[in-house]
Amino acid sequence: MPDLSTNCAGITSPNPFWLASAPPANSGAQVMRAFDHGWGGAVWKTLGQPIQNVSSRFGGLHYRGTRGIGFNNIELITDRPLEVNFKEIYEVKKRYPKHAVVVSLMVETEEEWQDIIKRSIDAGADGLELNFGCPHGMCERGMGSAVGQEPTVNEKITSWAKKYSSVPVLVKLTPNVGDIVPHGIAAQNGGADGVSLINTIKSIIGVDLDRLVPEPRVGNASTNGGYCGAAVKPIALHMVAALARDHLFNLPISGIGGISNWRDAVEFMALGASSVQVCTEVMLRGYRVVEDMIEGLENFMRDKGFERLDQLIGKAVPTYSEWGDLDLNYEIVARIDADKCIGCHLCEVACHDGAHQCIHNDPNGSFVPVVDEDECVGCNLCQIVCPVPGCITMAEIDNGYAPATWNEHVWEGAKLRPKKGAH
Amino acid sequence: MATKLPETRAESVFKDFKPAYDTAHALAEANRCLYCLDAPCIGACPTSINIPEFIRKIATGNLRGSARTIFESNILGMSCARVCPVEVLCVGECVYNRMDQPPIQIGKLQRYATDMAYDEGWEFFEAGPDTGKKVALIGAGPASLSCAHRLRRYGHACTIFEKRDVVGGLNTFGVAPYKMKADRAVTEAEWVLGIGGIEVKTGVEIGVDVSFSTLEHDYDAIFVGIGLGPDKHLGVPGEDLEGVYGAVDFIEAIKLEPAAFDGVKSVAVIGGGNTAVDCVREALGLGLGAVTMVYRGTEAVMPGYAHEWKAAKVDGAHALWQRSPIAYEGENGRVSGLRLQVFDEHKQPVAGQEERIDADLVLVAVGQSRLLDLLKLDGVNMDHRRILTDAGGFTGRPGVYAGGDLANGAKEVVNAVAEGRDAAVAIHAYLTEA
Numbered sequence: 003m004p005d006l007s008t009n010c011a012g013i014t015s016p017n018p019f020w021l022a023s024a025p026p027a028n029s030g031a032q033v034m035r036a037f038d039h040g041w042g043g044a045v046w047k048t049l050g051q052p053i054q055n056v057s058s059r060f061g062g063l064h065y066r067g068t069r070g071i072g073f074n075n076i077e078l079i080t081d082r083p084l085e086v087n088f089k090e091i092y093e094v095k096k097r098y099p100k101h102a103v104v105v106s107l108m109v110e111t112e113e114e115w116q117d118i119i120k121r122s123i124d125a126g127a128d129g130l131e132l133n134f135g136c137p138h139g140m141c142e143r144g145m146g147s148a149v150g151q152e153p154t155v156n157e158k159i160t161s162w163a164k165k166y167s168s169v170p171v172l173v174k175l176t177p178n179v180g181d182i183v184p185h186g187i188a189a190q191n192g193g194a195d196g197v198s199l200i201n202t203i204k205s206i207i208g209v210d211l212d213r214l215v216p217e218p219r220v221g222n223a224s225t226n227g228g229y230c231g232a233a234v235k236p237i238a239l240h241m242v243a244a245l246a247r248d249h250l251f252n253l254p255i256s257g258i259g260g261i262s263n264w265r266d267a268v269e270f271m272a273l274g275a276s277s278v279q280v281c282t283e284v285m286l287r288g289y290r291v292v293e294d295m296i297e298g299l300e301n302f303m304r305d306k307g308f309e310r311l312d313q314l315i316g317k318a319v320p321t322y323s324e325w326g327d328l329d330l331n332y333e334i335v336a337r338i339d340a341d342k343c344i345g346c347h348l349c350e351v352a353c354h355d356g357a358h359q360c361i362h363n364d365p366n367g368s369f370v371p372v373v374d375e376d377e378c379v380g381c382n383l384c385q386i387v388c389p390v391p392g393c394i395t396m397a398e399i400d401n402g403y404a405p406a407t408w409n410e411h412v413w414e415g416a417k418l419r420p421k422k423g424a425h
Numbered sequence: 426m427a428t429k430l431p432e433t434r435a436e437s438v439f440k441d442f443k444p445a446y447d448t449a450h451a452l453a454e455a456n457r458c459l460y461c462l463d464a465p466c467i468g469a470c471p472t473s474i475n476i477p478e479f480i481r482k483i484a485t486g487n488l489r490g491s492a493r494t495i496f497e498s499n500i501l502g503m504s505c506a507r508v509c510p511v512e513v514l515c516v517g518e519c520v521y522n523r524m525d526q527p528p529i530q531i532g533k534l535q536r537y538a539t540d541m542a543y544d545e546g547w548e549f550f551e552a553g554p555d556t557g558k559k560v561a562l563i564g565a566g567p568a569s570l571s572c573a574h575r576l577r578r579y580g581h582a583c584t585i586f587e588k589r590d591v592v593g594g595l596n597t598f599g600v601a602p603y604k605m606k607a608d609r610a611v612t613e614a615e616w617v618l619g620i621g622g623i624e625v626k627t628g629v630e631i632g633v634d635v636s637f638s639t640l641e642h643d644y645d646a647i648f649v650g651i652g653l654g655p656d657k658h659l660g661v662p663g664e665d666l667e668g669v670y671g672a673v674d675f676i677e678a679i680k681l682e683p684a685a686f687d688g689v690k691s692v693a694v695i696g697g698g699n700t701a702v703d704c705v706r707e708a709l710g711l712g713l714g715a716v717t718m719v720y721r722g723t724e725a726v727m728p729g730y731a732h733e734w735k736a737a738k739v740d741g742a743h744a745l746w747q748r749s750p751i752a753y754e755g756e757n758g759r760v761s762g763l764r765l766q767v768f769d770e771h772k773q774p775v776a777g778q779e780e781r782i783d784a785d786l787v788l789v790a791v792g793q794s795r796l797l798d799l800l801k802l803d804g805v806n807m808d809h810r811r812i813l814t815d816a817g818g819f820t821g822r823p824g825v826y827a828g829g830d831l832a833n834g835a836k837e838v839v840n841a842v843a844e845g846r847d848a849a850v851a852i853h854a855y856l857t858e859a
């Protein structure tokens with residue numbers, strides 16, 4: 003049985019699946035229920051100064067019948083009294099000593115940070131997460147993403163936290179920046195033990211077409227909110243990987259953003275995350291989703307022969323290269339399996355209208371389209387639209403050219419194969 | 426125009442065999458459609474509805490556009506959604522069949538979009554500017570309705586002559602009530618006529634009340650969509666006994682009248698085609714006791730659709746294969762049973778093998794006669810069973826066009842709609858030729 007025990011920046015848990023700081027980690031009763039379902043840790047809903055929330059708060063992005071492929075919210079940090087939260091954190095920690103309870107914090111002044119950190123640690127926090135990410139409401143008060151977008155402020159507040167904390171400090175980064183790396187480095191320079199990312203992406207989820215008011219609607223108005231859920235995974239993966247492969251950045255990463263199942267979790271870990279946090283999938287489907295996450299991860303590790311998570315963590319990072327270092331002589335073409343093809347011609351319309359016009363009707367009249375391999379640039383579009391599993395494969399072609407990258411071509415004159423589909 | 430149907434009709438007891446989708450079902454099904462290019466479902470539709478497009482529009486919430494896409498190809502899309510044998514047309518060709526996945530329920534989706542259009546009162550088409558040309562259409566069935574609507578879009582004045590006092594043809598008085606009831610077909614006919622400029626003269630039989638030559642004299646072109654004639658019978662003794670009905674007569678009675686069949690305990694349906702199978706399911710649905718289909722051939726060669734016969738069996742139907750009546754027997758002028766000849770697998774009688782079964786209602790579904798006499802005119806091409814036309818419905822006699830069952834030898838409503846529409850295109854070309 004593979005060992006899932008996790009250590010992310012010195013915070014340990016029985017498995018890498020943590021609730022992200024959000025409504026599922028809002029109260030002691032919830033967190034305990036989550037732990038009973040199998041969650042390894044929880045980042046408590048952000049604590050700070052008292053706030054008041056609006057109604058409504060959430061918006062969903064629905065696509066072709068699938069509800070909530072993206073999600074957005076305009077809620078703020080916890081609206082429950084601090085004493086109540088601390089009391090519940092204490093109870094959870096007493097009942098679940100081996101699970102990770104990380105307390106997320108967001109306040110303004112150094113004195114406030116000092117006070118709230120002390121109270122968190124007194125309550126039993128295993129670690130702290132500094133919320134420098136929330137893109138709405140709090141940033142207008144100089145907190146949240148207003149901090150995360152300013153490396154110097156980030157570094158300063160991180161150093162305050164480190165000064166007053168006896169437990170590991172994670173800095174939660176906002177994705178609402180051009181390049182994530184300087185912000186990770188700022189946290190590192192401030193002394194953080196790790197970073198967690200991503201928080202939500204500044205967004206407007208949609209517009210109510212009857213009223214012509216954006217969503218989520220608050221009376222007759224709305225505001226920009228934070229985008230998350232399955233749709234944001236690619237953005238989160240890139241940001242995690244960008245930090246993981248940066249030579250100046252050396253901190254552990256807790257990966258967040260669009261994790262809906264064990265596959266997503268494996269992808270984050272392969273790109274450098276040592277724990278993963280989940281919010282939206284739990285909001286939409288409940289704590290029970292963790293069962294499949296744990297089991298799927300275990301089965302994957304068994305299949306791959308991994309015994310511990312550190313054999314997986316970062317495994318794909320070295321393969322994330324620059325475009326200029328990709329092999330331009332690597333050639334593949336689409337092949338359609340006639341036995342599997344159902345004749346929907348989706349590959350053909352995609353290729354004709356969206357790619358390189360190399361998939362055509364069968365001249366012999368069958369319903370299986372044919373690929374003109376001399377013209378096929380190997381772009382993958384047909385395979386992406388094909389509804390039949392395994393029907394279209396991308397076959398490697400031995401074109402006789404030695405591997406050559408753009409950089410090798412430019413600097414060393416490496417020979418490139420003739421371009422395809424470029425006439 | 427059409428006389429009103431009686432409020433209660435025998436058919437009222439039937440429920441929809443394929444219930445309507447609610448919005449949730451429609452969206453789920455629409456989102457499953459792959460939106461194929463050169464979709465085989467379109468090729469399987471005689472009216473070539475752009476099926477993937479109308480389904481996509483359901484999925485995006487553009488229901489008005491969805492309905493327009495359907496009606497653009499098939500103005501009777503509302504009834505076709507209910508009565509088409511989709512299993513052997515569009516749905517049968519859905520690419521999902523090739524991957525052993527349930528095919529898209531195109532008929533149900535089409536019903537969803539077209540019912541919505543009716544409920545919401547959306548209007549899609551306008552009559553064209555008046556051309557001063559007049560076209561007579563004979564019969565108010567699907568073929569003529571489709572033809573007249575398209576002719577009005579071109580701006581030609583139309584007059585439909587219908588011998589019955591209801592419009593809609595067999596769509597009104599023929600299709601099985603668990604697919605569609607008569608009032609829905611009449612509603613559809615009125616909706617089609619809503620384009621305006623189509624005069625409907627019911628109770629006028631051409632060839633009896635008004636001659637064909639009068640029409641040729643008074644109109645610039647004629648479309649003939651009179652369908653098929655009365656039920657055929659086998660010519661065996663006892664046909665005049667009470668309780669022996671032609672199938673279409675029986676169906677017409679249950680569709681249009683409060684017909685009651687008190688005291689019937691067992692029904693024999695003669696034939697193995699779709700009308701026979703419809704009669705079987707109708708008799709079962711009306712609760713007329715045990716229902717037996719008596720067919721000359723084997724189950725394997727019966728011309729009725731396999732999916733319909735399967736449903737009939739689920740309803741409780743029985744069949745006697747390789748049998749055909751040689752006489753109906755009766756008491757006091759009422760039928761009480763049938764004497765049957767046994768046939769071999771080549772539909773040949775087996776000498777000396779006879780049987781008898783009880784039946785107090787006999788429905789004879791062995792085909793309908795042909796109405797070719799009206800068109801026995803110079804130039805009109807025909808064989809023994811249908812008027813022969815080109816793809817535009819031209820009969821060979823200048824100005825005279827035909828479509829629907831009369832010209833295709835008896836197919837489906839959707840074929841009649843396609844042929845009526847295509848004839849209108851040809852008539853328009855004929856009328857506007859310089």
Ligand SMILES: Cc1cc2nc3c(=O)[nH]c(=O)nc-3n(C[C@H](O)[C@H](O)[C@H](O)COP(=O)(O)OP(=O)(O)OC[C@H]3O[C@@H](n4cnc5c(N)ncnc54)[C@H](O)[C@@H]3O)c2cc1C
Pocket residue numbers: 508509510563564565566567568569586587588589592593594595596599600601604629630631632650651652653673676700703796799828829830831835836837838839841
């Ligand atoms: C029992 C039965 C069930 C069927 N079920 C289905 C089904 O489920 N689905 C399906 O798609 N198809 C079904 N069909 C077939 C379908 O009904 C026909 O193919 C279609 O109605 C043909 O349309 P039409 O316009 O050619 O003729 P019809 O619908 O027959 O209309 C012809 C009209 O012409 C009128 N007429 C005839 N002679 C004259 C005259 N001399 N003067 C004036 N008017 C005249 C008739 O009264 C009638 O109203 C069924 C047919 C039958 C018999």
Ligand SMILES: Cc1cc2nc3c(=O)[nH]c(=O)nc-3n(C[C@H](O)[C@H](O)[C@H](O)COP(=O)(O)O)c2cc1C
Pocket residue numbers: 022023024025047048073074075077078079080106133135136174200201202228229230231232234258259260261279280281282283
């Ligand atoms: C309703 C809602 C409330 C959230 N509240 C907080 C919060 O208080 N503090 C915080 O750090 N992140 C908060 N987040 C962001 C999540 O912790 C997480 O970073 C983000 O949703 C991406 O993960 P996901 O795709 O799994 O949802 C919130 C997200 C949602 C949807």
